[in-house]
Amino acid sequence: MTDLLAQPLALPCGARLPNRLCKAAMTEGLADPQLRPTERHVALYRRWAEGGAGLLLTGNVQIDRRVLERPANVALDPAPPDAETLRRLRAWSRAGTSAGNHLWMQISHAGRQSPWYVTREPLAPSPVQLKLLANYAKPRALREEEILDFIQRYARVAATAREAGFTGVQIHAAHGYLLSSFLSPVTNRRTDAWGGSLENRARMLIETIRATRKAVGADFPVSVKLNSDDFRKGGFTHEECLQVVRWLNDERLDLLELSGGTYEQPRLLGYAGKDADATPQRASTRQREAYFLDYATDVRRIATMPLMVTGGFRTRAGIEEALGGGAVDVVGLGRPLCGEPDLPKRLLARQIDALPRYEKRMQLGPGILGPTTKVFLFRLINVFGQQGWYYLQLYRLADGLGPNLKLGVFGAFWRYLADEYRQAWRMHRARRHS
Template sequence: MQNLLNQPLVLKNGTTIKNRLLKSAMSEQLAVDNKPSQTLINLYKIWANGGAGVLITGNVMIDKNALGAKDDVVLENGADLEPFSAWASAAKTNDTKVIMQLNHPGKQSPKFLSKTPVAPSALSLSNGLERLFNTPRELSISEIKELVRRFGQSAKLAKMAGFDGVQIHAAHGYLISQFLSPLHNQRADEYGGSLENRMRFLSQIYHTIRDEVGDDFIVALKLNSADFQKGGFSEEDSLKVAKFMADLGVDFIEISGGNYEAPAMLEGIKDSTKKREAYFLDYARKFRQICDTTLVITGGFRSQKAINNALNNGELDIVGVAKPFAFDKNFAQKMLKNPDYNCQINEPKFGIKKLDDMLLSAVIMYWYMEQMKRLSKNLDPNPKLSLWRVLFSSIYQNGLNAIKKVRA
């Protein structure tokens, strides 16, 4: 089997990436005053030196008044671009390409940050999340247009700061994915109803960004294969959106899945897919039949063998990996060089069923964020880092509200 993982690839816009390993977005929550901090910049330098072809930043918000987490980075009009340029330049060390993920949380903005979040429709989250997230109000048409403009503005600023591209975050239940979902979007105007209407917000964002940044800048998309909710965004819808966006000209599409209510991106879909490592490969095969745009699949890949298998089978062009990057600064090097490499992380549990069911997925996110913080200081990961310690320090830093179901 060929080691395709190590081979370069030319993207649609002409950018050559040196290998097929992409660090997928992970919200680092390392901003200070919502600006990139030195700690964040150090982290990206370490990752760039590690050898991945592409680094996608954790989600950067396009509006300071709409945060997914307190310490998110925000890029909007009037921002001081200096820390952003330092961030881009650190991440571009070692011929690495860096792409800024742009996001708006919509109703997935916790109570302590948004008294009245916005969404396509005034429908609250379910599954107990309504206790942690306020019911949103419906966006007006003029507000939708303003948000489209903001995405374009943030992309333009990212380009000015030296990033190689932006990725539109249309996955995981945030605002764009709320528009795509018939469950969350029950509008009766041109932004709701048919799939054509539900994807209007996304396609307008794409056009506005492209107009601002031109054809030589990477504009990528992160899309759910489905949100795994009854009556929600289906695989059939997703394939149509992927094809539509590919025809518009996105440079690559990264496939993930799920949202806060049904977190498939972190937990996988079913046991058989977990065994085969990758969560979204079935989708990839269907995508390939209708679309020849560069495809990235993210979720569950841990061994070079499984990745090269998928690459050699033509199931994907680039592999996206997240958690292992938070856990080992040499992860990329090992993955690229060692055919037998298999990175399994023993994630801790509380060991108390009720607590694990209620809190584990949220606290594990903080556990990875703590590991990223250690990495940024050149410290080794701490596999024994206690979940209790993570729990108490997140409560200390963010108040009780921190123990929400954090997923990005």
């Protein structure tokens, strides 16, 4: 029987992925106070490279050091960077490709989803504040010249990635960050050429892809991560996603990754946000382990580029269903690889058929703190605490340790907050002294 997971994949640009498993992008929080990569990135990505996935995506690398998704993001601003930053990037890319696998840099701007302890002035299409745990300041609307500058920044960071030995790039246009917030009518209320019609809302994404392709050349993988749906009332819909994919067909993309949701509706992680704000998920999706496979099947009907879907895959059967049914070409895995980096290798060697479901293990009783709890604040603490749990496990991997499965979701929540504030303080202090 041919092993679907182990099949190589030829990409339109001529590159080849050695197999169909991808370590999905996961923000590392490992940068130094100057927002440069460190030895811990090197150690973490060496472990993931040895872990067997044909493709590793980095966590979101920022194009704007003022507005980060987290305090210890890597930011390539200015790009191209100085010689020392380039040296560190090269060390990262060498380790992250050490098993003959691909390592693509995910490039992003956090937009309105940048916490107050990073910036008091997030930047967004329109001044629509993210109201979540009082954690985000009101954003300022971007001026047109800033939009044009940001498009070039994505491209320059992509060129830097190539120069530094990364083997591809991914433009992050999902999860409510800047490009995704331009796509949504809730967060993009502009009346100029960058807002209003879907064509206008998608303009920044399309221009960013074009500038990036121009900067890296025809023979280098360029990917986009896109929401299949925001799952939010008034947000970017699945029908709009399908139309954007039709336009993306003309942009010579090498891989389109599908995800979904934003901070308000964190469906990317299988959680719902405020009920009043949510749009329903399809029943067939709820029954499946993979969150967005049905949506990917719709996209497959019109997309001409290779497709990847990420979110919820926890069994070989689920992965094979997605690959074998022809809906997607690559499957992304995130949270399981925060605990055990070599799961892809073990899947490929047929040593295991299931992946750990840490998200289930952590729920403190579904009716109380699980995703179904009616108390929204608890639900939020659960989601943030779980994110903190994964962050802390990534730190352990970067330090050469195994996962700490005794850590609880409440403990992780407080440690995560303390760590974020400490990192932010170090970053601001470094900025003052530079």
